[in-house]
Amino acid sequence: MGVVGTMAxxxxxxxxPGVMLLYPLYASMRAIESPSTLDDQQWLxxxxxxxxxxLFELSFYKVLAWFPLWSLVKLVICMWLVLPMFNGAAYIYExxxxxxxxxxxxxxxxPSSSSSSKYPEVLQMMTFDARKAxxxxxxxYGPESFERVVKAAEKEARKH
Numbered sequence: 001m002g003v004v005g006t007m008a009x010x011x012x013x014x015x016x017p018g019v020m021l022l023y024p025l026y027a028s029m030r031a032i033e034s035p036s037t038l039d040d041q042q043w044l045x046x047x048x049x050x051x052x053x054x055l056f057e058l059s060f061y062k063v064l065a066w067f068p069l070w071s072l073v074k075l076v077i078c079m080w081l082v083l084p085m086f087n088g089a090a091y092i093y094e095x096x097x098x099x100x101x102x103x104x105x106x107x108x109x110x111p112s113s114s115s116s117s118k119y120p121e122v123l124q125m126m127t128f129d130a131r132k133a134x135x136x137x138x139x140x141y142g143p144e145s146f147e148r149v150v151k152a153a154e155k156e157a158r159k160h
Contacts, residue, residue: 050081
């Protein structure tokens with residue numbers, strides 16, 4: 001089992017940089033160039049989570065040194081976050097981070113969303129891409145223009 005055993009013992013060293021850094025770097029650059037923001041969400045979330053994982057590792061390195069499987073656990077976590085069949089980073093964003101962000105915005109603590117703070121219930125029902133489009137529209141044409149669009153849509157909806 002010489003070569004196979006050595007590879008198994010050092011799997012995290014062999015596969016880790018590709019899974020944790022090279023592929024996410026490549027996918028992030030592709031996401032920047034694509035017109036969709038959904039892949040941006042996946043990869044921005046991945047980098048935030050990877051940063052938290054690295055900060056955790058740096059903060060608790062003396063404790064983690066007592067766990068010989070830590071590097072393998074980290075590799076498995078990063079594989080779940082990265083691999084398209086799992087899309088773990090997007091899952092965490094959709095199920096946890098977005099809810100926290102909505103709570104912060106609802107409480108009025110998010111200065112970046114000042115243009116959309118009048119419409120929190122409407123924006124919560126929209127997809128991420130639609131919310132960004134509404135925010136860009138409000139920033140470009142002002143909240144009064146958006147209110148006119150909403151009123152016209154409500155009037156049209158009542159006709160039907």
